[in-house]
Amino acid sequence: MGEMIKRYIDANIFLQGILYDDENINKILFKMVNKEFLGYTSVLSWDEIVFIVRKFLGKEIAIKEGEKFLKMPNLIFIDANKNIIEKSQRLINKYNIKPRDAIHVASALINGANEIISDDKDFDKIKEIKRIEVKK
Secondary structure, three states: OOOOOEEEEOHHHHHHHHHHOOHHHHHHHHHHHOOOOEEEEEOHHHHHHHHHHHHHHOHHHHHHHHHHHHOOOOEEEEOOOHHHHHHHHHHHHHHOOOHHHHHHHHHHHHOOOOEEEOOOHHHHHOOOOEEEOOOO
């Protein structure tokens, strides 16, 4: 059996699943949990998720969702280290993207994931990674 497909998951995917209980998002996360692919995300996704959920749904729900996120099966968390930040800087220089987007792409590429599941079209201009859009 070949190596499992690695897909990076942008924080906005987890957020849509939480905020809107999006059926298509939930299907993707279900596939990851059931080992149809190996999910990757930056440890910084936790910050994005808890911050936004707290803003829209309150502190208690944000705490619960943060805990659930950290325990999600078949999801590998990538540390934001200097190597990733240096690659992020090179991506910003090349593509003029936002810092957090650069961190997500650098985290994916350094860990061998060349697909990113995201609804953020800013990733489309980055040649090194293929964006997978969630069907509406």
